[in-house]
Amino acid sequence: xxxxxPLEPLDQAIVQELAAxxxxxxxxxxxxVGLSVSAVHQRVRRLEQRGVILGYTARLDGEQxxxxxxxxxxxxxxxxxxxxxxxxxxxxxTEIESCYSVAGDESYILLVRVASPLGLEDLLRRIREAAKVxxxxxxxxxxxxxxxxxxx
Amino acid sequence: xxxxxPLEPLDQAIVQELAAxxxxxxxxxxxxVGLSVSAVHQRVRRLEQRGVILGYTARLDGEQxxxxxxxxxxxxxxxxxxxxxxxxxxxxxTEIESCYSVAGDESYILLVRVASPLGLEDLLRRIREAAKVxxxxxxxxxxxxxxxxxxx
DNA sequence: CTTGAAACATCAAGCTC
DNA sequence: GAGCTTGATGTTTCAAG
Numbered sequence: 001x002x003x004x005x006p007l008e009p010l011d012q013a014i015v016q017e018l019a020a021x022x023x024x025x026x027x028x029x030x031x032x033v034g035l036s037v038s039a040v041h042q043r044v045r046r047l048e049q050r051g052v053i054l055g056y057t058a059r060l061d062g063e064q065x066x067x068x069x070x071x072x073x074x075x076x077x078x079x080x081x082x083x084x085x086x087x088x089x090x091x092x093x094t095e096i097e098s099c100y101s102v103a104g105d106e107s108y109i110l111l112v113r114v115a116s117p118l119g120l121e122d123l124l125r126r127i128r129e130a131a132k133v134x135x136x137x138x139x140x141x142x143x144x145x146x147x148x149x150x151x152x
Numbered sequence: 153x154x155x156x157x158p159l160e161p162l163d164q165a166i167v168q169e170l171a172a173x174x175x176x177x178x179x180x181x182x183x184x185v186g187l188s189v190s191a192v193h194q195r196v197r198r199l200e201q202r203g204v205i206l207g208y209t210a211r212l213d214g215e216q217x218x219x220x221x222x223x224x225x226x227x228x229x230x231x232x233x234x235x236x237x238x239x240x241x242x243x244x245x246t247e248i249e250s251c252y253s254v255a256g257d258e259s260y261i262l263l264v265r266v267a268s269p270l271g272l273e274d275l276l277r278r279i280r281e282a283a284k285v286x287x288x289x290x291x292x293x294x295x296x297x298x299x300x301x302x303x304x
Numbered sequence: 305c306t307t308g309a310a311a312c313a314t315c316a317a318g319c320t321c
Numbered sequence: 322g323a324g325c326t327t328g329a330t331g332t333t334t335c336a337a338g
Contacts, residue, residue, distance in 0.1 A: 006218060007216070007217065007218070012217075015210065015212060015217060018209075018210035019209055019210050019212055020209070021207065021208060021209075022174045022175060022207075022208030022209045022210045023174060023175060023208040025313095025332070025333080026332080026333065026334090027331090027332065027333085035305085036305065036306070037332085037333080038305070038306065038307080038333095038334085038335090039305055039306080041333075041334070041335090042305080045334095045335095050216070051213055051216065052212065052213055052216045052217065053210050053211070053212060053213075054210075054211040054212065054213055055173065055174075055210070055211045056173060056174035056175040056208060056209070056210050056211070057170075057171055057172070057173075057174045057208070057209060057211060057299060057301060058167065058170035058171050058174045058205050058206075058207070058208050059205070059206040059207045059208070059209060060167060060171055060204065060205060060206065060302075061203055061204055061205075061206055064159070064202070064203065064204045065159065065164075065167060065204065065302070065304055066158060066159070066304065067302055067304075070252070072252070072254070072261060087296030087297065091296070091297060094300070094302065094303040095302070095303075096297075096300070097298075097299065097300050097302065098295070098297065098298040098299060098300070099295070099296045099297050099298070100222070100224070100292045100294075100295055100296075100298075101292065101293045101294045101295070101296060102224070102290045102291065102292055102293060103290065103291045103292075103293055104290045104291070108296075109224060109290070113302055138254045138255065138256045138261070139254065139255045139256070140252045140253065140254055140255075141253045141254060141255055142252075142253045143250070143251070143252055143253070144239030144243070144251045144252075144253060144260075145239065145243060145248075145250065145251050146249075146250040146251070146252075147209060147249065147250060147299075148246070148248070148249050148250070149209060149249075150212075150217070150219055150246065150247070150249065150265055151246040151247075152217055152218065152219075177311095177312065177313080177333090178312075178313060178314090179311080179312060179313085187325085188325070188326065188327095189312080189313080189314095190313095190314085190315090190325075190326065190327080191324075191325055191326080193313070193314070193315090194324075194325080195324090198324095
């Protein structure tokens with residue numbers, strides 16, 4: 001088992017604050033949730049160990065880091081009888097940010113970021129070769145918002 | 153203007169480290185990129201102000217925070233002649249984590265997280281009413297990986 | 305959850321190119 | 322002026338209680 005039932009209200013509050021600002025200080029967190037700094041610190045460590053908090057990441061501007069082109073790629077197996085190890089086959093491709101197994105016409109949907117149309121063309125070729133799949137690509141024109149933190 | 157050309161190698165290294173671990177200490181960062189702690193600190197603040205770093209967030213386990221159901225929702229306008237203000241119309245709906253404007257059959261694709269199928273049904277109703285759109289929903293069965301940091 | 309001590313982050317003033 | 326260093330102050334971290 002990895003979890004221990006639903007979150008206590010205090011842990012829920014902590015987790016929500018860290019989702020909204022992953023670098024929030026323990027002093028801030030302590031004030032907001034009404035605990036001592038050390039108590040909050042220990043709860044955060046416990047939430048990390050329990051796998052409630054999987055990690056922390058900086059959100060980056062794709063334009064400014066040289067990856068201005070985002071796309072969603074749907075994967076359909078060429079051979080429907082082949083073993084379903086697609087995630088393993090493509091996980092080494094660093095342009096793939098996220099991989100979802102989905103119900104529907106396709107088997108997987110990938111979110112990718114590349115530098116240019118040529119980079120996307122090359123990426124698609126590598127995905128098709130690595131996973132023996134057909135791809136359908138939807139280019140992202142703009143991102144009104146992304147990575148918003150949930151309300152618990 | 154928000155950017156000032158492409159990233160210097162040092163800033164690139166810092167940004168990549170913070171994408172991989174958003175809570176990495178300045179001491180760690182300084183060692184890894186070969187600068188003093190204060191110099192790294194100032195560069196990070198500058199990257200935040202320039203909008204290269206948009207923010208920091210904790211990655212959470214949907215199961216453990218009570219939002220085990222993820223879905224991708226495609227939006228198609230009911231009235232193709234209506235003004236395109238869909239992001240504004242739906243941004244108040246907190247279950248929507250990301251909103252992408254896309255090229256292709258649909259206008260937008262949303263990534264959402266909810267507690268249950270009933271929660272998804274209710275969410276779809278609210279999206280259709282707020283934005284006057286038709287929706288097509290793809291349920292996520294599992295997430296082999298998500299939110300990986302890019303290689304710069 | 306609290307305490308207390310060592311490591312770390314932060315900020316401003318000054319230095320260097 | 323942009324960027325780095327120094328040193329003083331407040332914060333984080335961890336082990337012990």
